[in-house]
Amino acid sequence: MTRHNSPSDRNRFATIAVGASEIKTNPHRDGTNDVVPPIHLSTTFEWASGEDTNEHDYSRESNPTRAALEEQLARLEGGEHGLAFASGMAATSTTMLSLVPSGGHIVSSDTIYSGTEKLLTEHMAEHLGVDIDFVDIRDPDDVADTVDADTALVWAETPSNPLIRLCDVQTIADIADDNDTLFAVDSTFGSPYYQTPLELGADIVVHSTTKYLNGHSDSIGGAVITDNDEVFQQLAFAQRVGLGNMLSPFDCYLVARGIRTLPARMEQHEKNAMAVAQFLESHDRVDRVHYPGLESYPQHDLASEQMSGYSGMLSFEFDGTLIELEAFIEGLDIFTPGASLGGVESLIEIPSLMLPDEFSRSEESADIPETLVRVSVGLEDADDLCEDLRTALP
Ligand SMILES: Cc1ncc(COP(=O)(O)O)c(C=O)c1O
Structure with a gap:
């Protein structure tokens, strides 16, 4: 996988962001010559009989506008799979609810977005009996000392809200790996333009697309990007069926529009x-x-x-x-x-x-x-x- 973080790769990132090479090959533009990918508002798609199969049946499960954005989000992060959620908190909660069993263990950074902290303490801990350990994520030893065989997820935000603290993604990814646990990074503050945690070894990247990705304060949304097929299947099930918290086509359009700049x-x-x-x-x-x-x-x-x-x-x-x-x-x-x-x-x-x-x-x-x-x-x-x-x- 190519890293685009080095300055020489910046142009490639910009090309992906503009989506220029995808305009002609975009399978979602339905034979039109649109330069701007259209917004597909249809909730349902005509059933194809016989041998034909439909790529899209029902918009909660898949929608052409969302599919195009999800593919682009994955490309920007250098990952395999992208999922677009109804908010950053929907992306975060779906990740935690899908990957952490009740009574399981999460190791989380102690400086995180207050909504994430509330989700951890009030829902995951209080309702699901999840054991949460907050650590100073700047100190990998603190993480290593706290992760154990029961840990289902290590959660970090880098740079963090509001103290702008960083964690060493590569070192913590190695610790998570050694302990056979998943490592998720909320990368909202860095945006994929300035950091790509998957390429440093993280398993999951989460964004509030409400922030830099949309960039114009007119859409609430979230995203998860991962290389892990199993994680993707679990999160996709929750997004499309179990929780049904996908991003609407119009918001997908707004995020995709923001990404171009x-x-x-x-x-x-x-x-x-x-x-x-x-x-x-x-x-x-x-x-x-x-x-x-x-x-x-x-x-x-x-x-x-x-x-x-x-x-x-x-x-x-x-x-x-x-x-x-x-x-x-x-x-x-x-x-x-x-x-x-x-x-x-x-x-x-x-x-x-x-x-x-x-x-x-x-x-x-x-x-x-x-x-x-x-x-x-x-x-x-x-x-x-x-x-x-x-x-x-x-
Ligand atoms: C770092 C971070 N992650 C997640 C969220 C939640 O995102 P949303 O408001 O889109 O649900 C926020 C919101 O401010 C945030 O700052």
Whole structure:
């Protein structure tokens, strides 16, 4: 399998993203000469009699628009199989529910998206009796000491939400392999443009396509990509039959449309994020900036090794009070305070103010500082972004 993470392979990635070579051979375009793959809204497909077989029968189980997106997602990650789900959480929950038996064991990173943490603690543990161990995923020894013969899944998010922590995917994949367990990586923050965990040995890659893959904050969706045929069969059954949580044709179209500009967007997200991170690092009311592209970042070397760029997400610790932080948010003109990330517009979130329930829960496991600010750096002019922050910071 070819790695596209080296700079010389970037053009190949862009070609896959644009889908140019697939336009002519796309089996889903039904003999038309569409340059843009169409949206197939039909829920059912005429039954073919005799020897003929239908590729699609019923849209929950398979749909041409979804099939085209799923194939493209697999190609972008350098994987065999792709599945598109109704949300990032649908992708995550389907992975966990399909692969972990009740009473089984999950080893999870302790800094993860709050929804995933809730799924683990409130559903998997409380309802299914799954034993969850949270570990500091930055430390492979912590993972090795916790994984055992009963572990069904190791779960990591890299870079993680909201502390932008990384895990060494290759080392943890080896640990999972040695213990005969599956390793899943939520790669939402990196996007397939900057990292391809399957090629580093992970078994499963999960995305919230709501973020960079769609990139325009107008579609909720999720994806799973895997090389493992058995895992694929189990997840495909859940997506198509057992749980029926597939992505709608219209959302598939929106994600596929977003993917065509993914490389260009990611390059600009990263440039802008670097400018914002450097500005924040030099500001005297900022204690620490969590951005893997900064040389001062403790995991900068790991990021440079396993990613081909540092993406557009960062967080920083404000030196001041929550009241000052609230005034800072109100003083912003370009950054919009709000949840989510990865869209063209810059968004800012203060977990302790904006997600108080999740903040109090996460605080226990992940020590998220009260004055942590998470920033999704968009595609506006970088000087304007820095100026907006400069004006609003006390
Ligand atoms: C890293 C990460 N994974 C998964 C999700 C869940 O995705 P969705 O909101 O599409 O269900 C999010 C949402 O913010 C996220 O940040």
